[in-house]
Amino acid sequence: xxxxxxxxxxxxxxxxxxxxxxxxxxxxxxxxxxxxxxxxxxxxxxxxxxxxxxxxxxxxxxxxxxxxxxxxxxxxxxxxxxxxxxxxxxxxxxxxxxxxxxxxxxxxxxxxxxxxxxxxxxxxxxxxxxxxxxxxxxxxxxxxxxxxxxxxxxxxxxxxxxxxxxxxxxxxxxxxxxxxxxxxxxxxxxxxxxxxxxxxxxxxxxxx
Numbered sequence: 448x449x450x451x452x453x454x455x456x457x458x459x460x461x462x463x464x465x466x467x468x469x470x471x472x473x474x475x476x477x478x479x480x481x482x483x484x485x486x487x488x489x490x491x492x493x494x495x496x497x498x499x500x501x502x503x504x505x506x507x508x509x510x511x512x513x514x515x516x517x518x519x520x521x522x523x524x525x526x527x528x529x530x531x532x533x534x535x536x537x538x539x540x541x542x543x544x545x546x547x548x549x550x551x552x553x554x555x556x557x558x559x560x561x562x563x564x565x566x567x568x569x570x571x572x573x574x575x576x577x578x579x580x581x582x583x584x585x586x587x588x589x590x591x592x593x594x595x596x597x598x599x600x601x602x603x604x605x606x607x608x609x610x611x612x613x614x615x616x617x618x619x620x621x622x623x624x625x626x627x628x629x630x631x632x633x634x635x636x637x638x639x640x641x642x643x644x645x646x647x648x649x650x651x652x653x654x655x
């Protein structure tokens with residue numbers, strides 16, 4: 448198992464440690480790669496008056512789109528994970544605060560083979576839906592057809608890949624060091640989630 452400091456995104460790992468400690472998982476963190484001591488400056492928080500799995504869900508929500516989507520995919524594995532955890536993961540909401548169109552515009556220009564002003568007769572810059580991976584807009588084609596345009600959030604692939612690498616690291620550490628979690632084979636569950644999530648990020652699959 449690769450030590451945490453050898454990961455290219457160790458700074459993000461520290462953010463994750465802080466969120467987990469905030470939700471009462473500081474004791475668990477001390478069992479992960481303890482020689483690194485990267486959480487020594489993190490002040491442990493007392494566990495909230497919530498169930499273990501509620502705190503897992505809240506931590507995933509705070510950690511952002513990759514972890515929310517990963518949790519949603521894990522909720523589809525009642526054969527592999529505790530039912531109480533599945534119950535909480537199914538509460539994860541896909542709707543997130545939309546980004547301003549000025550931040551989404553470069554992605555649209557990059558993905559279209561021609562300028563948007565040529566591709567569309569009209570384009571409503573207010574999203575009709577905003578999810579963890581993309582935002583959807585209403586547009587009209589030059590021939591009058593109305594279409595929904597799905598635009599991936601900027602730099603999403605790089606962010607998701609970095610977060611998934613960390614999630615794989617955490618799963619491996621937990622499987623290796625926490626005896627009670629070994630029956631769930633978290634590395635295999637996360638590997639499946641990673642494959643499915645990266646497939647979802649390839650919007651060409653939706654066009655087939």
